[in-house]
Structures are given as C-alpha cells and as structure tokens.
Amino acid sequence: MIEDCTLCGLCKNACPIIKILPDEKSSPRAKAILIKEKKIDEIFNLCTLCEGCKVKCPNNVDLCSEIRKMRKRMILKGKESEANKKMIANVKKYGNPFGKVEKGKIPKDLYCC
C-alpha cells in the first residue's frame, strides 16, 4: 500500500537507477511522492522494476506494482515514451521489440521496457 510509505528514503540504498543518477528526482521515493499526489511524469520510466526498494522498505511497500499501474495510466493518456511506442509497434509488426533484424546483424535500436 502506497499509503504505508513514510518517505523515509531508505529505499534509495537498493535502487540501481540512483547509483547512476544520484539526484532525488531519480529515486524510488520521488516516484512514491508522485503516486501519492496522483501526478503522471516521465520519471516513472526511470525504474527497472527490480523490487530492490521493496526489500529495503521497513513497511514492505510494493512500489514497483504502483509504478506499473502508473505506466499503464501514462499509456492510456497517450503519455508513454517514444521508445515504448516504437517497441510495441515492432512487436506487433515483427514479433520482437527491435524491428527488422537481419540474420547475424545487431539491431539498430535496442529497447527495454
């Protein structure tokens, strides 16, 4: 339950994103604040859904589930990332997220959800 988040910030310790982007904006707590305040923002894409934050959370808040829900809302509101749009289109057309891939060649664009 996101209501159980007390903004203590201990989740930051386990987050692989914040190891690379150390500012508060990239933290799991930042996402928790936006979820609590019902704000959609592209920072929900800055998450690997690894659930490290849940492991470190003293209250066992399942933030990744909440982030998945926010990503769905972003798609429904037409605010998904360009990479996501391309990836979905590629899956529909080519059956893989990378688009047309020639045998033995590395795909031009690499996407990750």
Added chain:
Amino acid sequence: MLKPKLIEIVGKENVLDSDADKLIYSYDATQIKGKVDYIVLPENIEQVHKLTRAANRYNFVITPRGAGTSLCGNATPDGGIVMDFSKMNHIIDVDVTKKVAYVQPGVILEDLNQYLKRFELFFPIIPSSHEVCTIGGMIANNAAGRKAIKYGKTVDWVYDIEIVDGTGKHYKTKESKKFAGTEGCIALIVGATLKLTDIAETQSMDHFEFKKIEELIDAVKQLQKRDVNSIEFFDPLSAVVAGKAPKYNLFVEYDDNSGKIISKEDWDKLIALRKNVGQQLAVKGYDLTSDPQIPIESLNDFLQWLKAKEIPCLGHIGIGIIHARFSKEQTALVEEMYAKAKELGGIVTGEHGIGTLKKKYLEAEFKEDFMFKKREHDPNNILNRGKIL
C-alpha cells in the same frame, strides 16, 4: 528572472523546475510539504560559491539538502532554491596511515564505509539512515546513531571541514564544533576531512527482554561500564508493532566475542528488527518522532512518564537519546514531553536537530547564541531561512 542566472552558474542540466521536480523536492522525511521555486545540483565548490553570492545579491533563500532523511523539517524548503548536493559525491582522498579521508558532502555514508573496507577502516557514526544519509547532512545535523556510546557524534570524527558561509566566504576550518549541528543555517559544507578507525576483528551481540523499566535501566547501567559499542532498545508498545511479546527489548553490540550472537544472519535479523520498528510505528499512526537526550539517572522517570501516557519509544538508550513517537491524537503531549525532558535535566534534541518542528522548545540562551553565529556568517539570512531560529 532567476533561472537564467542559475543556468549560467550550474548549467541547464543542473537546474530543475518542472511541477514534478518541485513536488518531489518539496518533501523530506518529515512528511511536511514545503515549497520550492528551483532545484539546483552543483557539481563543484566554485558553483556553490557563486550560488551563495547570487543568493545575497538577488535575495533568494538556499535550502541545502543531503539525502533528505531529516525528521524535523531541516530540509523542508520554504521558497527559493533547494541545493541538492547529490552530484558532489566523490571520495577525494584516503590516507590510510593517518586514518583520514577527504570527501565531498554528497558522499553516502554506506558508500564510504564499503569503500573503506579494503583498508579495514570505517567511519563509525551509524545513524538508522546510514545506508542513504550523506556526510554533509550528518555534519549539519551532528548525527549520532547506534554506536554513539563508544564513538560519540559526527563532530567527534571530523578533523576539519570546508565551508562556504552565508556571506560567500569559502575556507577550510578546524572549528568543526562551531558549524556541526547548525543545519545549513550559517554555512554550506562543501568538503570534510573525516577521522577513521579500524574495523574490529571480531564482533558479537546480545539481545535481552525485560518486563520492567527498572530491570532495563539496571542492565543499561551495568553495560555502560563495559566496552560496548551500541546499546539500543524499544519499549513494549513498539515490540507489539514489531510482532514481538510486549517487553522492553535491549540490543547490545560488542567489538569482541563477549556476546552470544555471532552469526551474521542472526545479527542482521536483530539489527533490522531494531532499525525498522520506527517506520513500522509510523505506519500505525505514530508518525511524529522526537529525540530528547536524558541523563541516565533520570531515564527511569522519563520512561515511566512515557509508559503512563502510552507513548511508544525506542532509541539509543546507552547515551540517553529516546525516540518517543506520537500519534496525531497525542500531539498535545509533545510539548508536555519536552517540558518533562528539561525538568529531568535533559535536552530537546540529541541528534535529529531542530529544523522547524522544535524551534518553540528551545531555550532563550541557545537562540541568543545561535543568533550571534547567524549574524556573523549569514547576516542576510539566505541559508535555510526559518530553521532553528
């Protein structure tokens, strides 16, 4: 008008001002919503220096921020800019022979101690937020933590600090005591030389449970005579929230093998039990914390008072820091608790600082002394305005 100036100083990528950014930085762990106009992320001392001079010239407030784990509004902004030090996060130098490290303010304590393991050294101040808190924030709050009975507070382990004060003066000083615990109200910490100590070759732990406060206090008094590095506790109300029997739980750590608990797995479980109980209480509605420091001879009276009022508590009992936690219905008791702490010879804050929440409980003498420092180092009141004073 201000944004171009900020961009000129720190670059476009280091100035944030979207609605989401402002919302994120309007909070710290106090859970009180502040307001912020811009967030800046300086990458070096020169930028901090220029920002401080600009704040004096254009009259905007700077709220410094480390990890944002403050619990009494120390990093809650009230307009102006939030200065997030997270990009100044480098361990610059470690001198193993002298056992010192020079670090930037945004270095995370856990990262520092992980790095120091290769030299079998560590920085021994371990607050509950040790996995995320920054060195700058620890100095600004003069953090203590669970090993304080042996190692004291942060200031005891700072050899010198490098500051930019509110007037824009930048210098290194050994007067750490003057600046530690001033919560970014008179100077911004831009570097620090920290003293380090050896990691003990063997460590062990004990866990005791007591029904009565008297038994708990007797045990603490006996343990204080021994070479322990940590004496922590929580009360029966907290024990129930943590899923334990309603007793006083006492946790003791030793830098030798005199304790019964040696396995890392058992050790980690007990440390987590003690560390997590504060946040578990917050979820149960006890979300306002406090940190009075009470002399050992008055602890019995203080804990009896808390018990009578049904206020859960935990903390660093070895040095008398008690984190009494209040629900919204108990808010009226906060003032009464501080009055009781002072009556028993205690002080209002042992480690969390004053921020905005404890200003009204301060003694006039302390305020006068602090005002003197403020006039000397930040006469235009551009640093962390509204905190402490």
